[in-house]
Amino acid sequence: MNVLIQLGWFFKQRKKQYAIGIAALVLVSVLQLLPPKIIGYIVDDITKGTLTAKQMMEWLVILAIAGIAMYAFRYLWRVMIFGSSIVLARTIRKQLFDHFLKMSPAFYQKRRVGNLMAHATNDVSAVQQTAGMGVLTLFDSILTGGFVILTMAVTINWKLTLIALIPIPLMIVLTSFYGKLLRRHFRTAQEAFSGMNDKTQESISGMKVIKTFGQQKEDIEDFRQLSDDVVEKNMRVARIDALFDPTIGGIFAISSIISFVFGARFILAGDMSVGDMVAFSTYLGLLTWPMLAFGFLFNIVERGSASYTRIHELLSVDPEVVDVHGAIDERPKGDLSVDIDTFTFPGDPKPALFDVHFTLRRGETLGIVGKTGSGKTAILKLLLREFDDYEGIISYGGHSIHQYKQQRLRESIGYVPQDHFLFSTTLAENIAFTNPTVPSEEIHRAAQLAHIHDDIEGFSEGYRTIVGERGVSLSGGQKQRISIARALLMQPELLILDDSLSAVDAKTEEAILRSLKETRSGETTIITSHRLSAIQHAHQIIVMDEGTIAEAGTHAELMALNGKYKEMYDLQQLEASVEQGGEA
Ligand SMILES: Nc1ncnc2c1ncn2[C@@H]1O[C@H](COP(=O)(O)OP(=O)(O)OP(=O)(O)O)[C@@H](O)[C@H]1O
Known part of the structure; x- marks a missing residue:
């Protein structure tokens, strides 16, 4: 759950959106309490034979208004909360990218590209889930659950409500235990995914070498092993995942059985009407989602926590080379x-x-x-x-x-x-890398000095020729001279x-x-x-x-x-x- 506190900086930034989203969630939680109560009244009126057509019409209008309002508020909270979580993903991706640009070569010497990519994709997505589904399930389980329980206790029967809640502590203990297990295994699974990502990236970059040396079979075997490792570790996560729903379902069933047994006794003793029991069981049905949400909450938040820790570890590596305080802000020249x-x-x-x-x-x-x-x-x-x-x-x-x-x-x-590294863009853009707005004459001049101009003019698209990934379509000497032209342009x-x-x-x-x-x-x-x-x-x-x-x-x-x-x-x-x- 710590991750929700760690993400406090972001919730502060988006406090307006989260406040609106949570307010809409509260309204939905309150509004959805209306239908069971109205249905209870209708049942009682039917049993007593006092229901008139006019009254029935009034109930139906109230139900329709509540339905439309819930539709609108549900839309609103989704846009506000899920929308904010998308912004969080963008923010973290930017933090990572900025961080990568600040780091010196020693950082990249210790880490592999696939691993860094996994942080920027899989881990970011798990944290995004925390700020979206995590927040939703937190408030939904607390608000909806709280309101439903309160309504059951206040408007129907507080004793029966307390009886129905007897198995809940067991649910809290079990889901929190599963959550802890899940975090550990999810972290291992993410690490395995990073390893597989590394392998994929390296194999694609080194495809030419792999094929030249006829190592495809060995490479496939290496990949298969890593992929199996990812599957095995994710299966462990899935096995823990699979425990949440049946546990919550089982506890909910125990709660329902106890409520029915005791509810029947209360009706026989004249402490409750049949309509109250119908309303009570409908409310109990409404508790299904908050209970499941409670399970999801632990699931999502623990995954997010494992991923956020991984991202945080990466972001907390200080750049080895930094500007000193009051560094000279002019280009050096001289001896x-x-x-x-x-x-x-x-x-x-x-x-x-x-x-x-x-x-x-x-x-x-x-x-x-x-x-x-x-x-x-x-x-x-x-x-x-x-x-x-x-x-x-x-x-x-x-x-x-x-x-x-x-x-x-x-x-x-x-x-x-x-x-040499050439970007997958035009030759002109590769040469004008440090100054993309430079006039084409200067690009041509730099190319002439590097003796690559004639080669470029020989390509059908000239300076607009697109260079393949890492410039594969050019000879080594051509790549060298384009790199020289790039430096000379400066x-x-x-x-x-x-x-x-x-x-x-x-x-x-x-x-x-x-x-x-x-x-x-x-x-x-x-x-x-x-x-x-x-x-x-x-x-x-x-x-x-x-x-x-x-x-x-x-x-x-x-x-x-x-x-x-x-x-x-x-x-x-x-x-x-x-x-x-x-x-x-
Ligand atoms: N990033 C690095 N981390 C650790 N050791 C390194 C690193 N780069 C180079 N070395 C080591 O430092 C020594 C000097 O390497 P350097 O690259 O300066 O050689 P060089 O004279 O430029 O060689 P070449 O002509 O092959 O480019 C070598 O023993 C090399 O293995």
């Missing part, structure tokens, strides 16, 4: 100075970076090379503030990057990551190409680098690459090895050093001449 003493990825046993120190003057180009896993991307991740927890300082434009608003820092950096102060030319041929690479040199002469560029040709002309080159700088200097200086760089260079020259020889 870049990196002084990383040591940095370890969360959960990793050993540092990914140590003693990485270099300064890059505004307008210079830095090349970072080194074998795979040597820490090239890790430096960029710190620069982009994906992780803040390191020893050392990175200054940009005279201030530590921690002192800028994250938004401003990122506006200053055009980052082309290794793993005209960033600092452009970072993280191994972003790996899928283009040497000629295109050279052409792109030439364009960059011509158009970005006053701006800073960082290029990481395995291919030395991409960084050879950089003002500075650092060679990363096992998380630290092994060598640094210009191409000529590094060649003269006769170390790792020269070794890599010679090897790549040899490979190139073998390739050329092969072609000849």
